[in-house]
Amino acid sequence: MIDDEATRSNVIEAADRLFYSRGIQAxxxxxxxxxxxxxxxxxxxxxxxxxxxLNEVLHYRGRQWDDGIAAASAAARTPRDxxxxxxxxxxxxxxxxxxxxxxxxxxxxxxxxISPEIAKAAREQKSSFQRYVSSLVAEAGGPPSLAAQLAILxxxxxxxAAISGTPDAAAHARAAAVTLIDAAQPVSGAA
Amino acid sequence: MIDDEATRSNVIEAADRLFYSRGIQAxxxxxxxxxxxxxxxxxxxxxxxxxxxLNEVLHYRGRQWDDGIAAASAAARTPRDxxxxxxxxxxxxxxxxxxxxxxxxxxxxxxxxISPEIAKAAREQKSSFQRYVSSLVAEAGGPPSLAAQLAILxxxxxxxAAISGTPDAAAHARAAAVTLIDAAQPVSGAA
DNA sequence: TACACTAGAGAACGTTCGTTCTCAGCGCAA
DNA sequence: TTGCGCTGAGAACGAACGTTCTCTAGTGTA
Numbered sequence: 001m002i003d004d005e006a007t008r009s010n011v012i013e014a015a016d017r018l019f020y021s022r023g024i025q026a027x028x029x030x031x032x033x034x035x036x037x038x039x040x041x042x043x044x045x046x047x048x049x050x051x052x053x054l055n056e057v058l059h060y061r062g063r064q065w066d067d068g069i070a071a072a073s074a075a076a077r078t079p080r081d082x083x084x085x086x087x088x089x090x091x092x093x094x095x096x097x098x099x100x101x102x103x104x105x106x107x108x109x110x111x112x113x114i115s116p117e118i119a120k121a122a123r124e125q126k127s128s129f130q131r132y133v134s135s136l137v138a139e140a141g142g143p144p145s146l147a148a149q150l151a152i153l154x155x156x157x158x159x160x161a162a163i164s165g166t167p168d169a170a171a172h173a174r175a176a177a178v179t180l181i182d183a184a185q186p187v188s189g190a191a
Numbered sequence: 192m193i194d195d196e197a198t199r200s201n202v203i204e205a206a207d208r209l210f211y212s213r214g215i216q217a218x219x220x221x222x223x224x225x226x227x228x229x230x231x232x233x234x235x236x237x238x239x240x241x242x243x244x245l246n247e248v249l250h251y252r253g254r255q256w257d258d259g260i261a262a263a264s265a266a267a268r269t270p271r272d273x274x275x276x277x278x279x280x281x282x283x284x285x286x287x288x289x290x291x292x293x294x295x296x297x298x299x300x301x302x303x304x305i306s307p308e309i310a311k312a313a314r315e316q317k318s319s320f321q322r323y324v325s326s327l328v329a330e331a332g333g334p335p336s337l338a339a340q341l342a343i344l345x346x347x348x349x350x351x352a353a354i355s356g357t358p359d360a361a362a363h364a365r366a367a368a369v370t371l372i373d374a375a376q377p378v379s380g381a382a
Numbered sequence: 383t384a385c386a387c388t389a390g391a392g393a394a395c396g397t398t399c400g401t402t403c404t405c406a407g408c409g410c411a412a
Numbered sequence: 413t414t415g416c417g418c419t420g421a422g423a424a425c426g427a428a429c430g431t432t433c434t435c436t437a438g439t440g441t442a
Contacts, residue, residue, distance in 0.1 A: 021304060022304055022305060023300075023301055023302060023304060023305060025216045025217075025301075025399095026216075026302075026304075026305050028398075028399055028400075029399075029400060029401080030399080030400090038420085039419075039420045039421060039422085040401085040402090040420090040421080040422075041402090041403095041419075041420070041421085042419080042420080044400095044401070044402080049400080049401080050399095050400065050401090100303075100304055101299070101300060101303075104354070105296065105300055105350050105354070106299075106300030106301070107300070108292070108297075108300070108353065108354055109214075109292060109296055109297030109298070109299070109300035109301055110214055110216075110297070110300055110301035111214060111217075112291075112292075112353075112354075113212060113213055113214060113217075113291055114213060114214060114217050119354075122354045123354055123355065123356070126351070126354050126355065127355070145363060145366060148359070148360070148363040149344075149363050149364070149366065149367040149370075151347075151351065152344060152347035152348055152351050152360055152363055152364050152367065153340075153343060153344065153347055153367070154347070155346070155347035155350045155351050156342075156343035156344055156345070156346035156347025156348070156350070157343055157347070158350075159296050159346045159347070159349075159350055160317070160342065160343050160346050162299065162303075163295070163296070163299055163303075163310075163313045163314055163317050164314065164317065164318070165314070168339070169339070169343055172336060172339040172340050172343055173340070173343050175336060175340065176340040176343065176344070176367070176371055179340075179370065179371055179374045180367055180370055180371070182374075183370045183373075183374060216429095219428075219429055219430075220429075220430060220431080221428095221429080221430090229390085230389070230390045230391065230392090231390090231391080231392080231431085231432090232389070232390070232391090232432090232433095233389075233390080235430095235431070235432080240430080240431080241429095241430065241431090383442100384441100384442090385440105385441085385442090386439100386440095386441090387438100387439085387440090387441105388437100388438085388439085388440105389436100389437090389438090389439105390435105390436090390437090390438105391434105391435090391436090391437105392433105392434095392435095393432105393433085393434075393435095394431100394432080394433070394434085395430105395431085395432075395433090396429105396430095396431090396432105397428100397429085397430090397431105398427105398428085398429080398430105399426105399427085399428085399429100400425105400426095400427090400428105401424100401425085401426090401427105402423105402424080402425075402426100403422105403423085403424070403425090404421105404422095404423075404424085405420105405421095405422100405423095406419105406420095406421095407418105407419085407420090408417105408418085408419085408420105409416100409417095409418085409419105410415105410416085410417090410418105411414105411415095411416090412413100412414090412415095
């Protein structure tokens with residue numbers, strides 16, 4: 001059909017909303033069907049199984065993250081500002097009503113030990129983010145270890161914000177990032 | 192019975208092993224019964240339901256964490272060394288074969304949005320840890336914001352180590368902590 | 383010996399869930 | 413008009429799970 005792609009993305013977005021807000025195992029395919037407003041038959045003909053659907057949802061989430069980071073860093077000029085833009089992006093995200101932590105961390109915690117697919121998706125998402133941070137750090141002339149530290153700050157901010165229910169962790173992580181970046185580049189930090 | 196307490200802790204430890212390694216919803220009460228080696232009847236007479244058992248398991252996990260941190264910091268003399276001992280403790284934990292991330296983060300990701308009890312348990316565990324870090328930072332004469340930053344590093348290290356499958360995050364977090372502590376206390380850092 | 387009680391093993395029950403099947407309705411070609 | 417293929421709604425199926433119930437065997441006691 002012509003609207004094949006429209007149907008798929010409609011289902012993926014509906015499933016993403018449900019999985020993210022309630023967890024994966026807690027959401028039945030029936031709930032996905034209701035949220036997407038299509039029939040079970042169509043749901044299963046578009047995606048062969050819940051596992052397949054979940055995989056596509058995680059890829060969709062990954063793209064959302066990438067787009068968010070890209071948009072946040074677009075305004076920044078220097079690599080340093082692009083790095084700090086990550087925490088500004090987190091700050092805005094943490095303040096959204098439906099924020100409930102990182103979908104990859106949540107999925108990994110829920111099903112990572114039973115589903116190699118999910119473990120792999122989480123691993124790839126996180127390593128992709130680390131590569132992004134690494135490239136910015138390299139551009140800024142910082143050492144590779146700084147990239148690892150900045151990535152850890154971002155991960156920690158996400159779980160802390162999710163569990164505590166407050167967005168404060170973003171500002172704390174940003175302040176720590178400034179300190180770490182400045183400490184790694186004393187030359188550019190001084191005058 | 193006299194061995195009532197022994198039965199309870201036996202069940203709690205068995206359930207903890209299973210919940211931690213496979214996730215909560217993926218483990219049935221039948222599996223807990225097998226792992227603990229008791230009858231279903233006794234299991235349900237000791238703990239009224241899976242929810243109750245899970246709650247006790249989380250409290251048990253919390254005590255394990257507290258004990259581990261306490262043991263790791265016992266050898267340290269100064270508040271600064273006690274703070275750094277946190278990351279050494281993480282380093283040892285990440286290297287254990289059965290390491291699969293923080294049980295509270297995992298539980299929160301799996302059931303935090305459906306079960307207020309679990310969300311509360313995770314929140315209390317994390318805020319208890321933050322209070323511990325805060326007290327050490329205060330002892331060391333550092334500002335409260337440093338405590339938040341160090342806690343975020345610890346959280347980020349746990350999720351990073353779990354998802355990446357390597358223990359490297361502990362060393363990165365420790366190095367970042369050293370930088371942050373030194374930057375916050377230029378007086379004691381100099382000399 | 384007879385009886386009351388306990389405890390263990392697992393069958394059974396009711397529910398939920400992923401997935402498939404049935405069936406009625408509708409458009410469309412001849 | 414008639415037959416055909418497609419679609420949507422939801423019933424149905426088989427498995428898994430949390431929880432309860434049943435049955436049996438054993439034990440201590442009078």
